[in-house]
Amino acid sequence: MEPEAMPRPAALIDRQGLQALIDALADEGYRVLGPMRRDDAIVYDDLAGIDELPAGWTERQEAGRYRLERRDDAALFGYAVGPHSWKRFLHPPVETLWTAHRDEHGLTFRAPEPAEERFAFLGVRACELHAIAIQDRVFLDGPYVDAGYAARRREAFIVAVNCGEAGGTCFCVSMQTGPRAEAGFDLALTELLDAERHDFLVEVGSAAGAALLERLPHRPAGEADREAAATVVARTASRMGRRLETDGLKALLQDNPEHPRWDDVAERCLTCGNCTMACPTCFCTTVEDHSDLSGTSAERVRQWDSCFTLDFSYLHAGSVRQTPRGRYRQWMTHKLASWIDQFGTSGCVGCGRCITWCPVGIDITEEAAAIRATAPDWRDD
Amino acid sequence: MSEPSRPRLAVWKFASCDGCQLSLLDCEDELLSVAEAIDIAYFPEASSAMGEGPYELSLVEGSITTAHDAERIREVRARSRHLVTIGACATAGGIQALRNFADVDDFVAAVYASPEYIATLATSTPISAHVPVDFELRGCPINKLQLLEVLSAFLAGRRPAIAAHSVCIECKRRGNVCVMVQGTPCLGPVTHAGCGALCPAYRRGCYGCYGPMETPQTAALAREWQSLGVAPREIRHAFRSFNAAAEAFREESEAHDDQAP
Numbered sequence: 001m002e003p004e005a006m007p008r009p010a011a012l013i014d015r016q017g018l019q020a021l022i023d024a025l026a027d028e029g030y031r032v033l034g035p036m037r038r039d040d041a042i043v044y045d046d047l048a049g050i051d052e053l054p055a056g057w058t059e060r061q062e063a064g065r066y067r068l069e070r071r072d073d074a075a076l077f078g079y080a081v082g083p084h085s086w087k088r089f090l091h092p093p094v095e096t097l098w099t100a101h102r103d104e105h106g107l108t109f110r111a112p113e114p115a116e117e118r119f120a121f122l123g124v125r126a127c128e129l130h131a132i133a134i135q136d137r138v139f140l141d142g143p144y145v146d147a148g149y150a151a152r153r154r155e156a157f158i159v160a161v162n163c164g165e166a167g168g169t170c171f172c173v174s175m176q177t178g179p180r181a182e183a184g185f186d187l188a189l190t191e192l193l194d195a196e197r198h199d200f201l202v203e204v205g206s207a208a209g210a211a212l213l214e215r216l217p218h219r220p221a222g223e224a225d226r227e228a229a230a231t232v233v234a235r236t237a238s239r240m241g242r243r244l245e246t247d248g249l250k251a252l253l254q255d256n257p258e259h260p261r262w263d264d265v266a267e268r269c270l271t272c273g274n275c276t277m278a279c280p281t282c283f284c285t286t287v288e289d290h291s292d293l294s295g296t297s298a299e300r301v302r303q304w305d306s307c308f309t310l311d312f313s314y315l316h317a318g319s320v321r322q323t324p325r326g327r328y329r330q331w332m333t334h335k336l337a338s339w340i341d342q343f344g345t346s347g348c349v350g351c352g353r354c355i356t357w358c359p360v361g362i363d364i365t366e367e368a369a370a371i372r373a374t375a376p377d378w379r380d381d
Numbered sequence: 382m383s384e385p386s387r388p389r390l391a392v393w394k395f396a397s398c399d400g401c402q403l404s405l406l407d408c409e410d411e412l413l414s415v416a417e418a419i420d421i422a423y424f425p426e427a428s429s430a431m432g433e434g435p436y437e438l439s440l441v442e443g444s445i446t447t448a449h450d451a452e453r454i455r456e457v458r459a460r461s462r463h464l465v466t467i468g469a470c471a472t473a474g475g476i477q478a479l480r481n482f483a484d485v486d487d488f489v490a491a492v493y494a495s496p497e498y499i500a501t502l503a504t505s506t507p508i509s510a511h512v513p514v515d516f517e518l519r520g521c522p523i524n525k526l527q528l529l530e531v532l533s534a535f536l537a538g539r540r541p542a543i544a545a546h547s548v549c550i551e552c553k554r555r556g557n558v559c560v561m562v563q564g565t566p567c568l569g570p571v572t573h574a575g576c577g578a579l580c581p582a583y584r585r586g587c588y589g590c591y592g593p594m595e596t597p598q599t600a601a602l603a604r605e606w607q608s609l610g611v612a613p614r615e616i617r618h619a620f621r622s623f624n625a626a627a628e629a630f631r632e633e634s635e636a637h638d639d640q641a642p
C-alpha cells in the first residue's frame with residue numbers, strides 16, 4: 001500500500017499542544033522519557049515538560065567526535081540521535097533474572113517482581129523505530145520469548161519524530177530506515193518551524209495514538225501542512241552524512257573473511273566494545289551468578305555484553321576469537337550479513353552511533369567501502 | 382552438631398599504602414557477615430590477634446621491593462592454601478615500580494638523609510613474579526564489592542565473576558556520555574573494568590587504576606590521544622602511573638619520548 005494513496009489522519013498542535021501531550025501521557029501513568037541536554041550531549045531521560053527539550057541546540061557528529069552547537073532557531077528536535085538509544089529502557093543494561101534463597105525449608109527460587117513501569121518515548125526517530133522492530137524479532141519471535149522485554153514493549157507508547165536534521169554519521173537512507181517514520185509508532189510528529197509558526201504535524205499510527213490526540217488541543221492539518229512536513233523529511237534525506245552501498249553487501253562480507261582490510265582495521269580497533277554498546281540493535285548479554293558470603297542467597301544477573309570481549313566466545317579452555325581482527329570481523333559481518341540469515345533483515349539501521357561513539361572513529365561504512373573497492377572475489381556486475 | 386569450622390583468613394602487607402586492606406574494613410555493613418563466614422586469623426591492620434597458620438586464604442597487598450620481603454612472600458605462600466593478591470601494587474608493582482625505570486640509588490640518595498641505612502631492591506615487582514598466585518584482584522584501590530565477590534566465590538568454591546574487558550563496557554552500561562569522543566583523553570578503552578567507570582561518570586578521563594584490560598590496544602589508543610593534541614611526554618606519563626610496570630602499559634610508555642614537549 002502506498003502511503004500517499006491512503007494518508008494517515010493528521011492534525012496540527014503547537015508547543016502548548018506538545019506540553020499537553022507530555023501531561024496527558026504522565027496523567028495516564030506513563031513514565032515519559034525524551035531528549036534533553038546533559039553532559040554536553042543530548043541524552044534520553046525522564047521528561048517533565050517541553051522546557052527540558054534541547055531547544056535551539058544541534059550537534060556536530062563525525063567519526064569518533066561529538067559536539068553540541070547552537071542553532072539559529074528554537075527547534076525542539078533539531079538534532080539527530082545521541083549517545084543513548086531506547087534500548088537502555090526496553091533491554092536494560094543490567095537486569096536480575098532470578099534470586100534464590102536457602103533456609104531450613106530448602107531452596108527457593110524467585111523471579112523478580114514484574115516492573116510496574118510503562119514507558120512513553122518522546123522523540124523516537126525512524127531509524128530507532130526500525131531498531132526496536134529488529135530487537136522485537138530477537139526477543140519476541142520464536143518459541144523463547146523474553147518475558148521482561150515483552151512486558152516493557154507491550155506497554156510502551158511511542159511518539160516518533162521525523163528528522164529535520166541529518167547527523168554527520170547518519171545513513172538511514174542507505175538502509176531504507178528513514179528519515180521518515182513509516183510504522184511502529186502511536187503518534188509521529190514533524191516539526192514545522194519558520195518565521196510565522198512553530199507547530200507540529202501529528203500523524204496517528206494506532207488507536208491509542210488517536211485516543212490520546214483527542215485529549216490535546218489540536219486543529220486539522222491541511223494539504224499545505226503535509227507538504228511542508230514532506231519537505232522537511234526530503235531535505236533531511238538529501239543531507240545524509242554517510243552512505244553505505246548495500247547491494248550485494250552480504251555476499252561481499254561473507255565471501256571475504258581473509259580480506260587484508262580486516263588486518264588493517266585490527267591495527268586501529270581498541271576492542272573496547274563501545275560500538276556494540278551504543279548500537280540500538282545489538283542485543284548480546286552475559287549472565288553472572290553471585291552467591292553471598294553466608295551461602296544462603298544467590299542471584300543471576302544479566303548484563304549487556306559485546307562480541308569484543310574475550311569471554312564472549314569462551315568455550316572450554318579458551319576464546320574462539322582471540323584476535324582484534326576476528327572480533328571486528330564478527331561484529332561487522334554479524335551486523336551487515338549474517339544478521340540477514342538469522343533474522344531476515346540487516347542488523348544495521350544506519351543510525352551512525354557506532355561511528356560517532358567509537359573512540360578512534362572506525363567507520364563501518366568506510367570499512368565496507370574499502371572491502372568492496374579491493375575485494376579479490378568481488379565483481380560488481 | 383558442632384559448628385562447622387570457618388576457613389582461616391590472613392591479610393598480608395608488603396610495599397603498599399594500606400588502601401586496599403582498608404577496603405576490607407570499609408565493608409562496614411558486610412563486615413559482620415565476613416567475620417561470621419571467615420575466621421580472620423591474621424590481620425594486623427584490624428586486630429592484634431596474630432593467629433598461627435596455615436591459612437585457607439591469604440589476601441596479599443603490596444609489591445616486593447626488598448630482599449626480606451622476597452623471602453617473606455615465600456613463607457606466606459607456603460602457609461596459604463589459596464593466595465589472592467589485592468590491588469595494583471600486588472598485581473603490577475604499584476606506583477613504586479617507577480623505580481624500575483630509573484636508578485634506585487639516585488632516589489635513595491635524594492630522599493634519605495642517611496642512605497646507608499636503606500636496603501632496597503632495584504625494582505618493585507608484583508607478587509606473581511615471586512610465587513604462584515591463585516587470583517589477582519585489580520584496582521588502585523580495589524573495589525570493595527569486587528573483594529566481597531572474591532571472598533563469596535572462594536567460600537562457595539566457584540570462580541569469581543570479575544570481568545577483564547574494558548572500562549568502556551561499564552561506562553556504556555552506566556549510561557555515561559563518552560568523554561573521549563567529546564575531546565577528553567581517556568584510558569578506559571585499554572583499562573581493565575572494575576571501578577564501574579567512576580571517572581567518566583564525573584566527566585573525567587580514566588586514569589587506568591585497574592591496569593591493562595584483557596587485550597589492550599595501547600598503540601591505537603595512543604595514536605588517538607595524539608590526534609586529540611596530547612604530547613608524547615604526557616602519553617608516557619599517563620601509562621606510567623599505578624600500573625607502570627604492567628607489561629602493556631610499560632611498553633606503551635617506553636614508546637613515547639620523555640623529552641618531547
Ligand code: SF4
Pocket residue numbers: 275278279280281282335347348349350351352353354355364
Ligand atoms: S551498526 Fe552502527 S550505524 Fe548500524 S545500527 Fe548499529 S550503531 Fe547504528
Ligand code: SF4
Pocket residue numbers: 276281282283284305306307308330331332334335
Ligand atoms: S554484533 Fe556482536 S554484540 Fe552485536 S549482536 Fe552481533 S554478536 Fe552481539
Ligand code: SF4
Pocket residue numbers: 268269270271272273274275276308357358359360361362
Ligand atoms: S570499532 Fe571502535 S568502538 Fe568498536 S571495539 Fe573497535 S575501537 Fe571500540
Ligand code: SF4
Pocket residue numbers: 272274359548549550552553557558559560561562567568569570578581586587
Ligand atoms: S569515557 Fe572513557 S571509559 Fe567511557 S566509553 Fe569513553 S573512552 Fe571508554
